[in-house]
Amino acid sequence: MARKTERVVIVGGAIVGSMVAYFLRETGFSGGIIVVERDPTYQRSSTALSAAAIRTQFGTPVNIHMSLFGAEFFRTIKDRFGSDADIGFIERGYLILGGPESVSARRAGVEMQRREGADVVALSPDEAHARFPWLNVEDIGIATTAGRSEGWFDAWSLMSLVRSAARARGVEYVRGNAESLEFSGGRLTGVRLSNGTVLEADWIVNAAGANSAALVRSIGIDLPVSPRKRTVFSIKAPVDRTDFPMLFDTSGAWIRPEGEGFICGIALAEEDDPDATGDFEPSHDLLENALWPALAHRVPALEQLRVERAWAGHYEVNALDHNGIIGSHDKIPNLVFATGFSGHGVMHSPATGRGVAELITNGQFQTIDLSPLGFERIRTGVPLHETVVF
Numbered sequence: 001m002a003r004k005t006e007r008v009v010i011v012g013g014a015i016v017g018s019m020v021a022y023f024l025r026e027t028g029f030s031g032g033i034i035v036v037e038r039d040p041t042y043q044r045s046s047t048a049l050s051a052a053a054i055r056t057q058f059g060t061p062v063n064i065h066m067s068l069f070g071a072e073f074f075r076t077i078k079d080r081f082g083s084d085a086d087i088g089f090i091e092r093g094y095l096i097l098g099g100p101e102s103v104s105a106r107r108a109g110v111e112m113q114r115r116e117g118a119d120v121v122a123l124s125p126d127e128a129h130a131r132f133p134w135l136n137v138e139d140i141g142i143a144t145t146a147g148r149s150e151g152w153f154d155a156w157s158l159m160s161l162v163r164s165a166a167r168a169r170g171v172e173y174v175r176g177n178a179e180s181l182e183f184s185g186g187r188l189t190g191v192r193l194s195n196g197t198v199l200e201a202d203w204i205v206n207a208a209g210a211n212s213a214a215l216v217r218s219i220g221i222d223l224p225v226s227p228r229k230r231t232v233f234s235i236k237a238p239v240d241r242t243d244f245p246m247l248f249d250t251s252g253a254w255i256r257p258e259g260e261g262f263i264c265g266i267a268l269a270e271e272d273d274p275d276a277t278g279d280f281e282p283s284h285d286l287l288e289n290a291l292w293p294a295l296a297h298r299v300p301a302l303e304q305l306r307v308e309r310a311w312a313g314h315y316e317v318n319a320l321d322h323n324g325i326i327g328s329h330d331k332i333p334n335l336v337f338a339t340g341f342s343g344h345g346v347m348h349s350p351a352t353g354r355g356v357a358e359l360i361t362n363g364q365f366q367t368i369d370l371s372p373l374g375f376e377r378i379r380t381g382v383p384l385h386e387t388v389v390f
């Protein structure tokens with residue numbers, strides 16, 4: 001097939017762009033693959049600043065399938081990349097709490113998740129307390145967790161492995177800022193870098209994360225993806241970390257073990273979550289005003305937490321529906337999106353890489369039908385709402 005020998009330029013070389021490059025070779029693509037990355041240190045990439053957790057507890061079936069694929073990828077990382085490959089995958093269920101008003105909706109959610117292949121179970125408050133004795137369950141109505149395919153890992157190690165494997169298969173990483181896209185005769189012909197170089201391309205993949213809307217603005221596409229700041233606090237606390245899950249509280253607070261302590265954060269209300277272009281300053285006041293009280297209420301031993309450090313990174317939020325945008329532009333087929341993941345891009349990067357590679361190499365999604373996440377819904381404004389958003 002001619003398309004297997006064409007030339008792909010991927011803009012953005014962090015986890016999503018690197019997964020696309022890696023899987024292109026896995027699917028038999030033998031043409032040129034160039035990854036353009038403006039910052040090879042990745043210090044402000046969402047990938048490097050992520051909490052790197054994976055869950056199957058979603059409200060949208062396609063997201064569940066993508067997570068199941070991701071968990072299998074992480075579980076079998078040594079088979080794929082060799083016995084030294086280690087991403088520190090801790091396979092442990094999230095514990096997502098719900099108030100009494102949410103019980104029937106949450107139980108229906110669990111039914112759907114199980115039908116789609118996830119190993120999710122609902123716990124009553126008493127059952128949750130029996131399993132997690134440190135948990136204050138006085139004001140909750142339900143807790144849900146999973147026996148498999150959830151947990152956390154090291155995103156940096158994952159990216160390094162995938163990037164090295166891509167390079168070893170002849171993928172070229174080029175340092176440069178993709179400034180605009182070259183367009184002629186109804187299709188894209190190349191990527192223009194800030195230094196004036198034009199990289200000619202048969203396919204262009206937009207994996208530019210929180211900056212992906214800026215990339216396509218040059219050809220008049222209005223992508224509803226923008227950077228939204230998320231602050232992560234690294235803390236120590238006298239709490240037993242054995243079996244401590246990735247805990248999501250009804251308040252929006254979350255916490256999970258990391259190293260010798262924990263990392264934690266809190267979801268923001270829409271009105272407190274503006275476009276954060278260029279802003280990487282941690283919101284320190286969140287801890288005192290919202291996060292600490294919420295955590296201490298839920299896990300009383302966290303009253304004694306001590307902050308070690310804090311950092312802020314960007315979610316690439318798709319304001320239409322908080323779901324990824326994956327696949328070709330409906331009018332410009334050689335422009336392929338892999339962006340807008342809104343806080344779940346690392347866990348979904350293997351499935352995204354695989355799907356985009358299948359689309360380019362074989363003309364269709366094969367392993368998972370990712371078409372519900374396609375671009376057409378962006379043009380028509382018909383959302384595919386993800387309801388389980390943090």
Ligand SMILES: Cc1cc2nc3c(=O)[nH]c(=O)nc-3n(C[C@H](O)[C@H](O)[C@H](O)COP(=O)(O)OP(=O)(O)OC[C@H]3O[C@@H](n4cnc5c(N)ncnc54)[C@H](O)[C@@H]3O)c2cc1C
Nearest residue numbers: 012014016038046047050051053178209313344345346347
């Ligand atoms: C605090 C925090 C916690 C998170 N927690 C989780 C989690 O638990 N689980 C999960 O799955 N996800 C989580 N996420 C989201 C996840 O990190 C992102 O969805 C994911 O990293 C997106 O990967 P990406 O490669 O698309 O984007 P990025 O990692 O941002 O990479 C995009 C790359 O593109 C480059 N780039 C951008 N524009 C250009 C250009 N014009 N030219 C050249 N290069 C360009 C950038 O330099 C960057 O390296 C979290 C994010 C944050 C900030």
